[in-house]
Amino acid sequence: MALPPYYQQVYEVTQSIPEGRVTTYGLIADYLSLGSARMVGWALKQSLRLGETALPAHRVVNSKGELSGRAAFATPTLMAELLVSEGVEVVDNRVQDFQARLWMPSEMY
DNA sequence: TCTTTGACGTACA
DNA sequence: GTGTACGCCAAAG
Numbered sequence: 074m075a076l077p078p079y080y081q082q083v084y085e086v087t088q089s090i091p092e093g094r095v096t097t098y099g100l101i102a103d104y105l106s107l108g109s110a111r112m113v114g115w116a117l118k119q120s121l122r123l124g125e126t127a128l129p130a131h132r133v134v135n136s137k138g139e140l141s142g143r144a145a146f147a148t149p150t151l152m153a154e155l156l157v158s159e160g161v162e163v164v165d166n167r168v169q170d171f172q173a174r175l176w177m178p179s180e181m182y
Numbered sequence: 183t184c185t186t187t188g189a190c191g192t193a194c195a
Numbered sequence: 196g197t198g199t200a201c202g203c204c205a206a207a208g
Contacts (some may be wrong), residue, residue: 077205098190102203109203110190118189119206135190142189152189 079107083116086178090132093160094176095168097136104178118145131155138171 082105090096098110107113117130131152135141143152143166153163162169 099192102190107204109205111188112190112204114189115205121189130189133189136192140189145189 077116079105079112080116080119083107083113084120084128086181087117087128087130087133089178089181090129090176092129093174095132095134095138095156095161095171095174096176096178097134099136100175101133101178114142117142121145129155132159132176134168134171138168140166140168 083101086096086101086104098113101113102108102110113133117128117133120128121130130142131140131146133142140152140156140163143149146152153166156163156168161174168174
């Protein structure tokens with residue numbers, strides 16, 4: 074069951090996000106030229122549905138630094154807990170110093 | 183096939 | 196900061 078090509082690329086980028094850093098759907102979408110940030114969200118959600126627990130999807134947030142994907146995890150608080158355990162400050166489902174912790178796909182080399 | 187929905191983003195009032 | 200509108204593309208019904 075070959076997964077759509079962009080799914081795989083989204084997974085690669087997501088797995089390349091350093092611990093304690095975060096990135097956004099729009100950044101990934103733009104980097105992969107998907108043309109739409111929604112595709113990134115779809116791919117990540119599908120991956121969790123497929124059981125790809127090795128995917129650090131909790132490090133992907135929206136452009137405001139909000140944990141909009143928390144609902145897709147086992148519990149609504151799991152995403153925030155994972156980030157906090159990695160050293161990322163999270164208050165009210167929002168990443169503190171979001172801009173400073175932002176990671177860009179072009180950094181992966 | 184058409185319509186609705188969705189882990190989004192930008193623009194504007 | 197809040198609310199509305201539109202664009203974007205894929206999956207589900």
